[in-house]
Amino acid sequence: MLxxxxxxxxxxxxTCASPAIRADLLKVLGRPGYALHPDGSCRAGLLALEVxxxxxxxxxxxxxxxxAAAVELQMEAAFIFDEVADSAPYEHRSEDLAxxxxxxxxxxxxxxxxxAAAPDPSAALRHFSMAYGEACAGQxxxxxxxxxxxxxxxxxxxxxxLKSGGLGKYVAGFAARIAGADGDGVLLFERLGxxxxxxxxxxxxxxxxxxxxxxxxLAQGKATLPVVFYGQGINPPAPLDGMLSADxxxxxxxxxxxxxxxxxAHAYLSRAQEDLSLLARQGxxxxxxxxxxxxxxxxxxxxxxxxxxxxxx
Amino acid sequence: MQVAALxxxxxSARRPDGAISLQELETWLSRAGLGELARAVASLxxxxxxxxxxxxxxxxxxx
Numbered sequence: 385m386l387x388x389x390x391x392x393x394x395x396x397x398x399t400c401a402s403p404a405i406r407a408d409l410l411k412v413l414g415r416p417g418y419a420l421h422p423d424g425s426c427r428a429g430l431l432a433l434e435v436x437x438x439x440x441x442x443x444x445x446x447x448x449x450x451x452a453a454a455v456e457l458q459m460e461a462a463f464i465f466d467e468v469a470d471s472a473p474y475e476h477r478s479e480d481l482a483x484x485x486x487x488x489x490x491x492x493x494x495x496x497x498x499x500a501a502a503p504d505p506s507a508a509l510r511h512f513s514m515a516y517g518e519a520c521a522g523q524x525x526x527x528x529x530x531x532x533x534x535x536x537x538x539x540x541x542x543x544x545x546l547k548s549g550g551l552g553k554y555v556a557g558f559a560a561r562i563a564g565a566d567g568d569g570v571l572l573f574e575r576l577g578x579x580x581x582x583x584x585x586x587x588x589x590x591x592x593x594x595x596x597x598x599x600x601x602l603a604q605g606k607a608t609l610p611v612v613f614y615g616q617g618i619n620p621p622a623p624l625d626g627m628l629s630a631d632x633x634x635x636x637x638x639x640x641x642x643x644x645x646x647x648x649a650h651a652y653l654s655r656a657q658e659d660l661s662l663l664a665r666q667g668x669x670x671x672x673x674x675x676x677x678x679x680x681x682x683x684x685x686x687x688x689x690x691x692x693x694x695x696x697x
Numbered sequence: 698m699q700v701a702a703l704x705x706x707x708x709s710a711r712r713p714d715g716a717i718s719l720q721e722l723e724t725w726l727s728r729a730g731l732g733e734l735a736r737a738v739a740s741l742x743x744x745x746x747x748x749x750x751x752x753x754x755x756x757x758x759x760x
Contacts, residue, residue: 538700538701640708644707647741650740654740
């Protein structure tokens with residue numbers, strides 16, 4: 385499915401974007417971590433395709449691929465905003481922002497075409513626009529908390545759930561509406577998307593909290609849950625000039641922050657598994673979604689297992 | 698989710714040597730009515746056990 389999704393993304397960009405920037409859009413999507421790079425995970429598009437299969441019980445048709453490409457392009461635009469927000473000023477910043485906005489418009493065009501085949505096109509498009517706004521609110525809160533430097537754990541969780549959970553809800557809800565799921569089913573798919581993407585974000589935050597170099601979340605003072613938990617300890621040493629000393633690393637590892645976030649990640653994994661059980665009971669063909677959740681969990685395994693230091697089971 | 702209560706529980710469950718008992722943490726959370734988080738701790742403990750078993754298996758010397 386990944387190959388078909390990438391092909392659809394290429395086609396949408398090639399047919400819907402202004403010819404003046406098509407090559408630049410394809411180039412940015414080919415960067416490491418982005419959709420057209422061989423290692424790009426395309427998590428949003430793949431979740432959309434699995435939701436479609438769960439609802440219709442057959443391989444994705446063009447409409448489903450268009451819907452998946454639409455949400456993937458919105459996700460890629462969010463990645464660019466994230467990258468620009470996290471980087472020091474650099475000369476390509478304004479060009480990248482223009483490309484991110486172009487991706488949003490191209491994604492919107494693909495969504496309109498996909499929604500035309502949905503049972504309720506206007507409801508599908510309304511969700512496409514409004515639910516993405518929830519994720520934008522999360523991005524805003526995240527940036528605001530980072531600048532304020534004194535986030536609480538509840539605020540950090542709220543930002544995580546809005547930013548990443550919001551994206552998962554947006555992706556799964558759009559795909560479910562396009563595929564023709566009923567009202568209860570749409571709500572369950574949205575919950576599954578929210579819990580799965582929140583799990584993935586917690587694992588990313590765990591991995592990035594104390595990463596080497598200046599790029600770690602701790603060095604940047606981000607308002608992620610492990611960083612906020614660490615900051616609430618008794619006089620935790622703070623990074624100097626954005627560098628993490630060996631002392632800070634040791635203090636972080638023994639602070640309980642990795643274990644704290646690993647427990648939260650397991651709670652969201654359980655929620656997602658419960659959503660899958662409810663969907664199966666309603667008659668949806670969830671085998672692909674089970675594999676999708678397993679792939680998120682298995683990519684998290686190394687990070688979650690690394691959080692077990694200092695434990696007495 | 699009760700993230701502040703979990704943080705408090707984790708600090709309370711810490712032993713003088715700095716180690717944290719997952720079993721004690723699970724009990725503390727259950728008593729505090731935080732069943733979902735208690736189950737998450739149990740799930741994590743199971744994962745830790747599984748990794749230990751794999752690590753002891755001579756078929757997996759690289760773990």
